[in-house]
Amino acid sequence: MPTLDSSPLGLHRVLEPQGVLPQAATRLDPRPEIWLDEVRIDVETLNLDAASYRQLAEKHHGDGDAVRAEVLDIVAARGKMQNPVTGSGGMLVGTVAEVGPQSRLGLAVGDRVATLVSLSLTPLAVSDGLERWDGRSEQVPARGHAILFGRSIAAVLPDDLDPRLALMVMDVCGAPALVARVVRSCVKDQASQEGIDPSRRGLRVCVLGGAGKSGSLSLAAARDAGAVHLIGVVPTEAEAMTLRASGLADEVVVADARSPLGLSTAVRAVGGPADVTVVCVDVPGCEQPAILATADGGTVVFFSMATSFAAAALGAEGLAADVTMLVGNGYVPGHAAYALDLLRRIPAVRELFEARRG
Amino acid sequence: MPTLDSSPLGLHRVLEPQGVLPQAATRLDPRPEIWLDEVRIDVETLNLDAASYRQLAEKHHGDGDAVRAEVLDIVAARGKMQNPVTGSGGMLVGTVAEVGPQSRLGLAVGDRVATLVSLSLTPLAVSDGLERWDGRSEQVPARGHAILFGRSIAAVLPDDLDPRLALMVMDVCGAPALVARVVRSCVKDQASQEGIDPSRRGLRVCVLGGAGKSGSLSLAAARDAGAVHLIGVVPTEAEAMTLRASGLADEVVVADARSPLGLSTAVRAVGGPADVTVVCVDVPGCEQPAILATADGGTVVFFSMATSFAAAALGAEGLAADVTMLVGNGYVPGHAAYALDLLRRIPAVRELFEARRG
Numbered sequence: 001m002p003t004l005d006s007s008p009l010g011l012h013r014v015l016e017p018q019g020v021l022p023q024a025a026t027r028l029d030p031r032p033e034i035w036l037d038e039v040r041i042d043v044e045t046l047n048l049d050a051a052s053y054r055q056l057a058e059k060h061h062g063d064g065d066a067v068r069a070e071v072l073d074i075v076a077a078r079g080k081m082q083n084p085v086t087g088s089g090g091m092l093v094g095t096v097a098e099v100g101p102q103s104r105l106g107l108a109v110g111d112r113v114a115t116l117v118s119l120s121l122t123p124l125a126v127s128d129g130l131e132r133w134d135g136r137s138e139q140v141p142a143r144g145h146a147i148l149f150g151r152s153i154a155a156v157l158p159d160d161l162d163p164r165l166a167l168m169v170m171d172v173c174g175a176p177a178l179v180a181r182v183v184r185s186c187v188k189d190q191a192s193q194e195g196i197d198p199s200r201r202g203l204r205v206c207v208l209g210g211a212g213k214s215g216s217l218s219l220a221a222a223r224d225a226g227a228v229h230l231i232g233v234v235p236t237e238a239e240a241m242t243l244r245a246s247g248l249a250d251e252v253v254v255a256d257a258r259s260p261l262g263l264s265t266a267v268r269a270v271g272g273p274a275d276v277t278v279v280c281v282d283v284p285g286c287e288q289p290a291i292l293a294t295a296d297g298g299t300v301v302f303f304s305m306a307t308s309f310a311a312a313a314l315g316a317e318g319l320a321a322d323v324t325m326l327v328g329n330g331y332v333p334g335h336a337a338y339a340l341d342l343l344r345r346i347p348a349v350r351e352l353f354e355a356r357r358g
Numbered sequence: 359m360p361t362l363d364s365s366p367l368g369l370h371r372v373l374e375p376q377g378v379l380p381q382a383a384t385r386l387d388p389r390p391e392i393w394l395d396e397v398r399i400d401v402e403t404l405n406l407d408a409a410s411y412r413q414l415a416e417k418h419h420g421d422g423d424a425v426r427a428e429v430l431d432i433v434a435a436r437g438k439m440q441n442p443v444t445g446s447g448g449m450l451v452g453t454v455a456e457v458g459p460q461s462r463l464g465l466a467v468g469d470r471v472a473t474l475v476s477l478s479l480t481p482l483a484v485s486d487g488l489e490r491w492d493g494r495s496e497q498v499p500a501r502g503h504a505i506l507f508g509r510s511i512a513a514v515l516p517d518d519l520d521p522r523l524a525l526m527v528m529d530v531c532g533a534p535a536l537v538a539r540v541v542r543s544c545v546k547d548q549a550s551q552e553g554i555d556p557s558r559r560g561l562r563v564c565v566l567g568g569a570g571k572s573g574s575l576s577l578a579a580a581r582d583a584g585a586v587h588l589i590g591v592v593p594t595e596a597e598a599m600t601l602r603a604s605g606l607a608d609e610v611v612v613a614d615a616r617s618p619l620g621l622s623t624a625v626r627a628v629g630g631p632a633d634v635t636v637v638c639v640d641v642p643g644c645e646q647p648a649i650l651a652t653a654d655g656g657t658v659v660f661f662s663m664a665t666s667f668a669a670a671a672l673g674a675e676g677l678a679a680d681v682t683m684l685v686g687n688g689y690v691p692g693h694a695a696y697a698l699d700l701l702r703r704i705p706a707v708r709e710l711f712e713a714r715r716g
Binding site for chain 1: 381688
């Protein structure tokens with residue numbers, strides 16, 4: 001074992017530049033020997049994130065051999081799979097090969113796991129030249145090893161679910177966990193308020209993008225946490241039919257989440273404004289519409305990576321809107337287990353995910 | 359008066375793209391004729407927000423003439439002063455020139471007011487070429503007019519305070535109001551928890567940029583709301599001396615808010631990690647450092663317009679950090695009155711502001 005002290009954040013694996021966190025590093029040390037608090041994984045599959053794979057495929061005009069060669073070059077040069085253009089990574093599936101005596105991740109040798117921190121900060125070495133991958137999909141069969149730091153997140157793949165299904169759920173598992181927490185807290189606040197207008201009792205939650213992966217799980221989590229009126233907003237009639245059939249929402253409306261007046265009018269027509277609005281739509285410009293669809297004193301949770309901080313902050317101010325706005329943190333303790341539990345308990349959620357898997 | 363119906367949100371002034379709110383618009387109609395619910399202001403001073411001014415000054419390497427030319431170009435092209443890179447604006451001071459018969463803002467012709475909605479959504483025309491401005495400060499003497507919509511916020515400048523002082527306070531008044539609300543809620547939560555470690559009782563608040571305008575008001579508000587241990591972080595020994603002399607913080611440390619380890623080590627050395635971390639530093643890259651300086655289960659409030667939504671969301675996930683992250687909404691009911699009240703009640707706050715005014 002190396003003599004340098006390890007850092008739970010992985011700073012001891014940063015080679016260049018010195019002093020930054022692994023995500024910001026240009027080169028990590030992927031040596032297979034582990035420090036006392038680390039875990040080594042034998043890699044089985046890399047799942048490149050959609051933005052990264054798209055950039056590589058477009059750059060090489062769909063030439064799979066060239067894409068494979070570039071991924072190999074990146075991993076060799078950086079000691080991690082981080083697309084230099086998009087900055088993003090993905091996740092991986094593998095088997096636990098060694099667990100340091102001071103690791104607190106709760107993993108055991110032989111566990112089949114998915115990493116829930118980005119590949120963009122995970123030390124990685126590939127040993128098979130990615131020979132089983134044709135470079136034509138985001139799923140990369142691979143041999144090699146990866147390292148988890150002392151403070152990291154990995155989830156054991158459940159025995160009772162198809163791994164591909166479990167992965168799809170884990171990919172968005174931060175959303176239902178945070179929604180459940182926010183809804184529970186709002187329900188408690190409402191219960192402690194005196195003299196509330198009886199017609200406004202019961203928490204109303206609106207999910208933008210309610211038929212999607214994070215959206216459907218968010219609706220299920222809101223119900224689970226005690227919300228009484230659920231509104232799902234979707235962009236097309238086809239998605240509306242799917243969501244209506246699922247029963248996950250009490251009301252389903254078709255509206256453009258980028259249209260300030262269109263959205264708030266649609267939401268008001270079915271019992272809104274909402275006490276909690278959850279943004280799961282990955283398009284820019286939903287900040288002010290979401291704020292306008294939310295009641296005074298309510299909360300907006302932004303999960304979309306297309307969210308602009310300034311548009312949200314100045315947007316609320318510009319509307320003189322007294323709303324609490326949360327950055328959707330992808331990590332809540334127990335998030336993967338909770339999301340898998342929702343999938344198991346609620347057949348409608350499982351059906352939506354199975355239909356997506358194709 | 360134009361025949362098109364007005365919208366309290368200002369939709370009738372949006373020229374491009376159609377259907378978005380004024381903040382998201384690339385071009386507004388700044389015509390001086392007002393609709394029935396509008397107010398026209400004769401402009402006296404524009405106060406560019408810090409992030410916007412810094413971006414412009416850095417882009418032009420401090421060349422004031424070039425900065426002035428770009429501000430004029432922006433206002434001419436957009437019909438508002440919204441920095442295209444930061445998305446932010448600022449505020450303005452002026453005199454009410456005309457009040458529409460349906461306006462509900464409570465203003466009268468001749469009132470000297472500050473607008474508390476961002477310049478990034480306020481129709482604006484400049485008529486003097488900004489000839490009295492050297493482009494070297496955020497304060498821009500200007501002639502021209504601006505428009506307030508039906509739903510807007512403007513405050514009459516108080517009689518008992520120097521207008522420049524009142525403005526400096528109003529410019530950042532959203533921060534103390536939100537900090538007070540968050541701290542009060544956390545104090546209440548902590549009081550309701552059973553079996554909390556006695557050594558961890560009492561709410562610890564850390565303010566990055568504690569000697570600045572929003573920072574010093576945030577420290578005062580945190581104390582006012584019941585926090586027991588206040589840490590102020592500043593970038594230089596000079597600012598540390600000022601903040602120490604003020605007594606607004608219990609501990610003052612000099613640290614680089616962009617350094618993940620540097621900041622968290624410094625904060626831990628003086629009683630951290632914090633239960634609530636308030637980011638008032640207008641430089642990019644403070645997201646992960648702020649998260650690392652915050653205790654598990656704690657809250658980070660981002661007021662800096664340099665905050666990146668993705669860096670915050672992915673940063674917390676990458677660190678497996680269970681923190682609540684709030685977008686600093688610039689509007690909380692009563693925010694201007696509360697901030698002015700803090701300035702009046704707490705001599706140290708007033709002294710800091712007077713010293714800055716120079």
